Amino acid sequence: MCGRLDYFLNAFAKLRTDGSKKNWTSLTYNRSPYKPFLLLTVLDFIESGIIVRNFIEPSFELAQAFQSYCDLLLPPERKASMSYPFYHLESAAFWELKPQPGQQHKKGLAVSSVKRLRQLYLGAKFSDDLYPLLQMPGSRDKLRMVLIEKYFSPEVRQTILERSVLNCQSEIYSTGLLTTQERFPDSDRTMRQSTLVDVDKVRDQGFRKAIVKLYGHRCALCGIKMITPEGHTIVDAAHIKPWSVSQNDHPTNGIALCKLCHWSYDEGLMSVDGNYQVMISPAVKNDHNLPGHILTLSDRPVFKPSESRFWPDQDSLAWHRREKFTKR
Structure with a gap:
């Protein structure tokens, strides 16, 4: 077992990455961080229980988690795509791409978006010798640390490790929210014992994951659903009755x-009535406003989760109508 682990520790430390002082800073030793970031993301998904078998789907959720690592070090104007490292990790002996039925793996393809990647490939798998090691916390932690220490400078290693903890803890928290009737799942009490994680960040990210999943990336008030080729969604997760209250x-x-609906809801220009229908404030019709399609949403049924146990709580909706909604 130790021999196999040593082999893969060495393989993780020798990833083929683009090297250029023009493209990459000293924070990543002037090399592309995309392959290390993707592997860190996959390790997080294994640890938090999202990946439970030897198959890595190029899901939009994986792309979002990958992007959360990129956001730590890359400038906002630099667009990162998970499709690049997902496809090019094939050069590592431990990563095998699985083409879609009727497709064949080809080297040198221009796979420039997650959408295109999903058209060509079902996903990928680790080598049969590596995957059992990734299921063992001790081995997984060593592989994670070799990625952090090999590809990132000392001043950002703690930040990257904290992101890993945040990704894992927020997923556990999100799962807890969807499986318990309590306001605070057990995972909330667990994460409060961690010294590496900001509890509010875990809570915010976990809440967002749960709500976006339940609503299928669709706005409850207007019904719009838009996801970019990289998996960025148009919807936010909003509390009906604010967390502070x-x-x-x-x-x-x-x-x-x-x-738009989030801003309108927070400003009291939109709400939801006792029959789960959209309410539009008369203030929207002020002379200087050009509300566009907003007025057409009045009295339309809201879009709700498929399971009624997750429908918006009427007491919370009543609080919003009473405390926030502008009635004139």
């Missing part, structure tokens, strides 16, 4: 809203 992250106190 309720300390309640249960999904029934949450709702998925697009950017």
Whole structure:
């Protein structure tokens, strides 16, 4: 077992990455961080229980988690795509791509988006010798640390490790929100014992994951659903009754809203009535406003999760109508 682990520790330390002082800073030793970031993301998904078999799907959720690592070190204007490292990790002996039925793996393809990657490949798998090691916490931690220490400078290693903890803990918290009737799942109490993680960040990210998943990336008020080829979604996760008032992250106190509806809801220009229909404030019709399609949403049924136990809580909705909604 030790011999196999040593072999893969060496393989993780010798990834083929683009090297250029023009493209990459000293924080990544002037080399591309994309392959290390993808492997760190996959390790997080194994640890948090999202990946439970030897198959890595190029899902939008994986792409979002990969992007969260990129956001730590790359400037906002630099667009990163998980498709590049996912495809090019094939050069490592431990990574095997699985083409879609009717497709064949070809080297040198231009796979420039997650959408294109998903058209060509079902996903990837680790070598049969590596995957059992990744299921063992001790081996997995050693492989994670070799990625962090080999490809990132000392001043950012702690930040990257904290991101890993945040990704894992937020997924555990999100799963807890979807499987318990309590306001605080057991995972909330567990994460409060961690010294590496900001509890509020875990809570925010876990709540967002749960709500966006329940609503299928669709705005509850207007019904819009838009996901970019890289998996970025138009919807936010909003508390019906704010956390500062309720300390309640249960999904029934949450709702998925697009950017416009989220702002309108927070400003009291939109709400939801006792029959789960959209309410539009008369203030929207002020002379200087050009509300566009917003007025057409009045009295339309809201889009709700498929399971009624996750529908918005009527007491919370009543609080919003009473405390936030502008009635004139």
